[in-house]
Amino acid sequence: xxxKGIGGVAPAAWLALGGLILVVAVPxxxxxxxxIFPEIGTxxxxxxxxxxxxxxxxxxxxxxxxxxxxxxxxxxIVSAFLAIPLGVARALYRVPFAPVWDVLLLxxxxxxxxxxxxxxxxxxxxxGYLEQxxxxxxxxxxxxxxxxxxxxxxxxxxxxxxxxxxxxxxxxARYADVGRxxxxxxxxxxxxxxxxxxxxxxxxxLLLVFAAAIEEYGTPAALGRRAGFDVLVTGIDTxxxxxxxxxxxxxxxxxxLVVLSLAAFLLQRWILTRRSYQxxxxxxxxxxxxxxxxxxxxxxxxxxxxxxxxxxxxxxxILATALSRTISGGLSPGNLTLDNFVAIFGNSAGAxxxxxxxxxxxxxxALLTGLIGVVAAYVVVKTKMRGRTLIDVMTVLPNALPGxxxxxxxxxxxxMPGLPFTPYNTGFILLLAxxxxxxxxxxxxxxxxxxxxxxxxxxxxxxxxxxxxxAFRRILIPLVLPSLASAMLLVFALASRELVASVVxxxxxxxxxxxxxxxxxxxxxxxxxxxxxxxxxxxxxxLPLLFLGVLRRSRLVRD
Amino acid sequence: MLNSIKGLVIGxxxxxxxxxxxxxxxxxxxxxxxxxxDKLAEGFTAESxxxxxxxxxxxxxxxxxxEAEAANPVVDVLISASWDTATDFAxxxxxxxYTSPNxxxxxxxxxxxxxxxxxxxxxxxxxxxNSGTPKPAEWSDLAKPEFKDLVNIPDPAQSGSAFxxxxxxxxQDDFKLFKDLKANGAAIAGANAEALNPVLQGAKAAVFGAVxxxxxxxxxxxxxxxxxxxxxxxxxxxxPAMILNWSKHQDEAKKFIDYMLSDEGQKLVAKTYLMPAxxxxxxxxxxxxxxxxxxxxxxxxxxxxxxxxQQISDIFGN
Numbered sequence: 001x002x003x004k005g006i007g008g009v010a011p012a013a014w015l016a017l018g019g020l021i022l023v024v025a026v027p028x029x030x031x032x033x034x035x036i037f038p039e040i041g042t043x044x045x046x047x048x049x050x051x052x053x054x055x056x057x058x059x060x061x062x063x064x065x066x067x068x069x070x071x072x073x074x075x076x077i078v079s080a081f082l083a084i085p086l087g088v089a090r091a092l093y094r095v096p097f098a099p100v101w102d103v104l105l106l107x108x109x110x111x112x113x114x115x116x117x118x119x120x121x122x123x124x125x126x127x128g129y130l131e132q133x134x135x136x137x138x139x140x141x142x143x144x145x146x147x148x149x150x151x152x153x154x155x156x157x158x159x160x161x162x163x164x165x166x167x168x169x170x171x172x173a174r175y176a177d178v179g180r181x182x183x184x185x186x187x188x189x190x191x192x193x194x195x196x197x198x199x200x201x202x203x204x205x206l207l208l209v210f211a212a213a214i215e216e217y218g219t220p221a222a223l224g225r226r227a228g229f230d231v232l233v234t235g236i237d238t239x240x241x242x243x244x245x246x247x248x249x250x251x252x253x254x255x256x257l258v259v260l261s262l263a264a265f266l267l268q269r270w271i272l273t274r275r276s277y278q279x280x281x282x283x284x285x286x287x288x289x290x291x292x293x294x295x296x297x298x299x300x301x302x303x304x305x306x307x308x309x310x311x312x313x314x315x316x317x318i319l320a321t322a323l324s325r326t327i328s329g330g331l332s333p334g335n336l337t338l339d340n341f342v343a344i345f346g347n348s349a350g351a352x353x354x355x356x357x358x359x360x361x362x363x364x365x366a367l368l369t370g371l372i373g374v375v376a377a378y379v380v381v382k383t384k385m386r387g388r389t390l391i392d393v394m395t396v397l398p399n400a401l402p403g404x405x406x407x408x409x410x411x412x413x414x415x416m417p418g419l420p421f422t423p424y425n426t427g428f429i430l431l432l433a434x435x436x437x438x439x440x441x442x443x444x445x446x447x448x449x450x451x452x453x454x455x456x457x458x459x460x461x462x463x464x465x466x467x468x469x470x471a472f473r474r475i476l477i478p479l480v481l482p483s484l485a486s487a488m489l490l491v492f493a494l495a496s497r498e499l500v501a502s503v504v505x506x507x508x509x510x511x512x513x514x515x516x517x518x519x520x521x522x523x524x525x526x527x528x529x530x531x532x533x534x535x536x537x538x539x540x541x542x543l544p545l546l547f548l549g550v551l552r553r554s555r556l557v558r559d
Numbered sequence: 560m561l562n563s564i565k566g567l568v569i570g571x572x573x574x575x576x577x578x579x580x581x582x583x584x585x586x587x588x589x590x591x592x593x594x595x596x597d598k599l600a601e602g603f604t605a606e607s608x609x610x611x612x613x614x615x616x617x618x619x620x621x622x623x624x625x626e627a628e629a630a631n632p633v634v635d636v637l638i639s640a641s642w643d644t645a646t647d648f649a650x651x652x653x654x655x656x657y658t659s660p661n662x663x664x665x666x667x668x669x670x671x672x673x674x675x676x677x678x679x680x681x682x683x684x685x686x687x688x689n690s691g692t693p694k695p696a697e698w699s700d701l702a703k704p705e706f707k708d709l710v711n712i713p714d715p716a717q718s719g720s721a722f723x724x725x726x727x728x729x730x731q732d733d734f735k736l737f738k739d740l741k742a743n744g745a746a747i748a749g750a751n752a753e754a755l756n757p758v759l760q761g762a763k764a765a766v767f768g769a770v771x772x773x774x775x776x777x778x779x780x781x782x783x784x785x786x787x788x789x790x791x792x793x794x795x796x797x798x799p800a801m802i803l804n805w806s807k808h809q810d811e812a813k814k815f816i817d818y819m820l821s822d823e824g825q826k827l828v829a830k831t832y833l834m835p836a837x838x839x840x841x842x843x844x845x846x847x848x849x850x851x852x853x854x855x856x857x858x859x860x861x862x863x864x865x866x867x868x869q870q871i872s873d874i875f876g877n
Contacts, residue, residue, distance in 0.1 A: 118756075127761035139762075222753070225714070226746060228876055241619030242716055244647075245626045327759035328689060328783040349593065404623075411627035425633065504620050508586055508612040508633075519593045519615065522752050524773045525780075526759075 012472070013379045013391075019372035020394045023435045027409030028397055034412060035251035051248045060230065065256060067224075068214050068231040072260075074149040075213035076206050079157035082306055084202070087164025088190075089299050092176075093292045101303050103545065105158045107311040109490055110540045111318075112497045112514060113155050114218030115533045118521075119317035120151050121222065129320055132331045143226040152219050154310035156212050160205040162486060163448070167201030168194060170452060200272055204448040207268045208441065211261050211399035217500050232257050233402050240404050240504075247408060254405040258397060265396045272451065315537070322531035340531035349520070350511050351532060358513040359539070361427065362496035365434040366488040372435075373442030374484055378472065381450035382458065395443035398436045403500035406436050410505060425507045433505055434495040441494070445487035449480035485551065489544035496540050584610040585811045586633055588625065590618040590640040591677065591798060592772075595831045602827065603818045609811045617750070618644065618719060635806040636815055638677050638798060641719035643861060645674035645799035655802040657813050661820035664837040666847075674799040677819055678833035681795045681850055682724045684787040685758055685769035692764045697789045698728060699736060701745065701767050708744035709764035711754040712875075716868050718750050720796035724768045726867050727794055727855040737874050740767065747875045759784060770796075775832035775844055788845060792853035797836070 033040050038051050055061070089095055090102075108116070123129045124138040131137040141147050171194055179189035195202075220231045232253050239250040292299055320331060322340050329335030344351045373395065379385055380392045398406065410433055414424040423429045453476065461471035499514035506515055513536050520529035589596045593615045600611035614624070618640045625634060639645065648654050654673035662675050669676035684695050692705050701710045715722040728736055746763075748754040751770045757763045759782050766774075774786045800819060802812045818824050825835040829842035838848075860867070 121757070122760060125757055125760065125762035222749065226748065238716065240623045241617065245619070245622050247623070247626055326780060326782045327756070328687060328761065329781070330761070349597070408623065408627045411624065412630075415628050415631045415633075417631040503616055504624055504627075506614070508588075508614040522617070523592055523594070524752060524755065524777045526756060 012375045012469075013383070013385055013388075016372060016376040016379050016391060017387075019368075020376060020391060020439075023368075023372065023432060023439060024394045024398055026413045027406055027432075027436055028401070030409040030412040031251045031254060031401070031405055034247055034408070035255055038248040040412065052252060055249045055252045060235070061253075061256075064230050064232050064235050064253075065260070067229055068233075068257070069260060071145070071148065071152075071220065071224075071229075071231060072210045072213040072264075074145065075152045075156065076210045078149055078153040079160050079209050080202075080206060082153065083157045083160035083205075084164055086303060086306060087161045088168055088194075089292070089295075089302075090161075090165040091168035092194075092289060093295075093299070094289045095292065095299060095303070096296070101307060102162075103541070104307045104311050105161055106545075107315065107537065107541055108155050108158050110493045110497070110537045111155065111311075111314050112218070112499065112517075112533065113152070113216055114222065114499065115318060115517070115530070116155055116314040117151055117219045117222045119314040119321075120147075122321060123313060123317045127330075129317055129331060143223055145227065145229060148219055148223045148227070148229070151223065152213055152216060154314075155219075156209045157310070159208050159212075159490075160202070163201040163205030163445075164198065166483060166486070167198040167448070167452070170201075171197040200448045200451045203268045203271050204444045207264055208399070208444055210264050211440065214257060214260055215399070215402055217402065217404075236402050237404060237500075240408065250405060250408070254401055258401060261399045262393070262396065265393075265399070269392075315534075318530050318534050318537070322527055322534050324527055327526060340527040341535070343528050344531050344535055348528070349516065351516060354511040354513050354516040354532075355536070355539070357427070357510060358496040358536075359543070361430055361434060361512070362492040362540070364431055365438060365495035366492040368431070368435050369439045369442045369491050370484060370488040373439060373487070374446045374477070374480065376443055377446035377450050377480075378476065381447055382455070382476070392447075395447075396440055398438075399440040401437070403433070403437055403498060403502075404504055406433055407501040407503075407505040410436075427507060427510060429505055429507060430502060430510075430512070433501045434498055437498065437501065438491045438494055441491050442484060442487045445483045446480055449483040450476070453479050485548065489548070492544060493540045497536060584612075585635040585806075585808045585815060586612045586614070587636045587638065587815070588614045588616075588621045588634045589638040590616065590621050591638050591833075592831050595827060595833075596638070598827045598830075599819060599824060602823055603815055606818060607811070607814055609814065611815070619717075632803065632805050634803055635808050635812045636800060636802055638800045640680075640796060640798050642674075642797050642799050642857075643719060645671075645801055648801060648803075649673045653804055655804050655806070655809055655812075657802055657816065659813070659817045659820050661817050661837075664839045665820065666838060669797050669836050674801045675816065675820065676797040676836035677800045678825075678828040678831075678836055679795050679797045679847060680720065680833055681771050681788065681845075681847075682720055682768040682793050683771050683774070684789065685755055685766040685774040686785050686787055687758050687761060687764050687783060688785055689783045690758075690761060690764035694785075695765060695787060697791055698767065699739070701765055702736065702739035702743045704743070706743060706745075706764055710740060710743070710745035710767050711748040711757060711763045711765070712740065712745055712767045713751050713754040713769070714747050714749055715871055718770075720770060720794065721751070721768050722864065722868070723794045723796070723855075723857070723860065724853075725871060726860040726863070727853040729867065729870070730855055730860070731853075734870060734874060737871065741874050745875075747871075768793075771844070772832040779832070788850050790851060792851040794853055795834075795847065795850070798833070 036048050037045050039046050090098060095101065120142060124142045126137045126139055128137055175197060176189040176194045179193045180186065184192065215233060217233045217237060220229065221234050221237065224231060224234065236250045236253045239246040323336055325335050325337040325339065376391050376395050380388045410429055411424065414422045414429060423432060457475055458471050461475045466474065497514050499518060502512045502515050503518060506512060513532065517529040517532050520532065587596065596613050596615055600613055604610055621639065625632065656672045659675060662670050665675060669679065684701065686695055692709065695701055713721040715725040745767065751773060754766050755769055755773065758766050759777065771786050774784055778784050800816055802809060802816065806812050820837065822840065825837050825840040828835045829840055832844055834846050835842055
């Protein structure tokens with residue numbers, strides 16, 4: 001690897017560091033303090049480490065940790081198994097209706113996991129929608145490790161699908177074709193050339209899936225408890241949500257989760273640093289894709305089945321519930337009503353305010369995490385600045401912090417007496433929480449993209465007299481923009497539906513989409529909650545697509 | 560593009576700022592239904608001109624927030640769904656002594672120096688009338704073969720009232736009923752709403768110890784569900800309202816408690832199918848006087864909380 005340490009990055013590095021300290025370090029330090037000093041909430045440093053031993057000596061802890069890792073690994077394996085064939089087919093071949101499949105595979109991102117889980121429960125349980133339609137149910141499958149893995153995979157595997165299809169496309173058929181020229185079979189060329197060169201994107205996306213799986217609350221809470229399958233996050237929630245509240249215990253368990261996630265991160269880094277993955281040089285890419293030939297029917301069938309299970313089933317269950325007058329009325333024409341949607345658009349219980357709040361927060365979070373993420377990734381990958389590993393670690397830390405713990409950390413940090421200014425009890429505290437939780441998304445994608453860009457491009461720009469800042473803006477940003485833009489759209493969707501942190505930290509009198517839905521469920525108005533969920537999913541799918549369309553027309557992003 | 564981003568940011572910033580609490584007069588944290596606190600706040604503001612800022616969540620989440628805020632608390636009035644909160648906060652010396660003039664008709668067991676009930680919920684059997692099962696009358700009916708695999712029990716670890724019912728019934732026969740329920744395929748199923756949902760769809764036939772007002776609300780919406788209060792007795796969960804001693808708006812907070820206990824306030828409570836705390840306010844549902852209550856030593860039961868939960872989890876663990 002060649003010329004690193006191109007000058008003129010100091011301001012960028014300071015920007016990244018400042019943003020990371022504000023967004024990540026502040027709540028994280030607060031959590032560490034809470035774990036060490038049980039009475040920090042009242043401003044006292046008394047009895048340090050007094051609860052550490054007791055919490056870690058809990059015998060169930062080992063079981064919960066084991067379950068957490070097991071669930072994470074299962075979700076990663078099944079996600080890879082589903083996503084890699086689809087992603088590779090999409091990248092290398094002319095798949096019919098490819099843009100349609102892309103949009104449909106975007107939808108699972110937009111479905112809040114707890115809603116998707118509820119949708120699956122209402123479909124598969126006895127007398128659920130499946131039994132009402134076809135006469136049988138699949139309850140034993142649902143309430144098991146297998147069911148949990150499937151539901152969570154359908155929610156997260158598109159991360160891998162999009163990463164694989166993007167990076168394999170960037171690697172292009174070109175490198176594999178070179179292998180073919182030298183006599184490799186198609187399978188060998190793919191396994192030895194295309195797949196290894198796509199490793200950065202694949203590894204980054206699998207890391208995100210693992211982190212999302214060990215941090216996910218809704219699905220293990222709804223499905224796992226019934227199966228006697230406790231994970232760390234449900235243990236943390238019990239400590240935060242059940243009287244007597246045990247914030248120090250929750251903080252200690254969260255740090256355990258962070259350790260798990262960091263271990264996964266180091267593994268991913270180790271894989272990536274063993275060799276060079278630079279595939280984006282100055283040479284033009286051959287954009288030609290091969291026809292599918294006889295594989296057309298099976299590939300289409302695979303896309304159809306996966307899309308039906310990941311998008312179709314949850315969406316239909318949500319819609320069916322939203323259109324039902326009563327749950328006990330079931331799927332019958334007499335039970336059909338638009339009342340729930342009328343209630344949403346009639347602003348019942350502040351539904352429209354909640355929508356506006358969440359969409360605004362989502363957009364602001366996407367912009368901020370995009371900015372911090374891309375600068376941090378640049379500093380980490382393309383400079384030799386001291387302390388860049390610290391920056392890298394900070395962009396991955398929040399990956400494993402459960403939302404509820406981030407919320408507690410932010411309250412501890414920003415509700416201290418005597419602060420001249422505090423975002424607490426304003427909407428900004430939600431913005432901080434979302435940025436913290438979602439920063440790894442943009443940072444990981446941007447890092448993977450920078451890893452694939454050859455240093456010679458930037459050097460060429462510098463030779464021709466561009467300053468470091470100009471080279472960054474004119475050469476590097478346009479090259480990472482496709483990855484960054486999709487990560488930011490993902491952040492937008494995830495932020496607009498974040499539940500777990502929002503429930504605890506929302507400023508008084510402010511509702512978000514997720515807290516609105518959750519309150520409707522708590523009060524037994526499942527139909528209104530599902531109607532809101534449906535409206536949100538449609539909006540968060542269409543808005544980014546429109547936005548991307550505008551970007552494309554203005555030629556900021558290539559197709 | 561820079562301009563459009565600037566526009567977005569300014570829009571975001573201004574809408575976030577508007578959500579702040581700069582003009583708050585009193586801040587109420589409540590574990591009660593959102594619709595109830597919204598109406599109470601609206602009525603109170605109309606009457607007194609004092610604005611009310613509301614944070615609503617489950618009792619656990621409200622407590623987590625107060626605990627994390629302890630260095631710099633902002634809440635003036637707290638309405639919990641569990642009387643333990645009132646006892647615990649009084650012990651910590653966090654509460655203001657206040658007896659509202661409107662509390663005269665609130666029975667003694669629903670008030671003390673530092674707390675007064677807003678309303679009361681009771682636990683009952685929530686039974687799906689279309690489930691094809693015979694109408695249950697007693698807790699023990701749910702351990703009969705007709706209800707094999709068809710009963711949900713709210714998690715006593717997640718719901719304060721479910722814990723009291725579990726502890727009170729388990730104390731009578733040393734967990735025999737719960738062992739029978741487990742043998743009959745009953746499942747512990749999340750918090751209250753989570754336990755009720757499968758019963759509405761018909762996956763289960765009954766909830767053992769459902770919170771009554773949520774179920775009455777579902778019934779009013781047309782769900783085929785009924786609430787049965789067993790003759791052998793049940794437990795009630797009074798929802799205490801308290802004023803916190805760090806409040807800088809204690810006069811307004813007291814006025815809010817007065818309004819909550821006024822005719823108007825208590826009628827709003829009755830409309831959500833909670834039992835009003837005042838005995839002289841009518842409600843479209845059975846009242847405390849109509850219910851038989853299990854007798855048990857609440858303090859002793861709370862003292863053995865950890866052991867009881869452990870035993871339940873041993874019985875129902877897979």
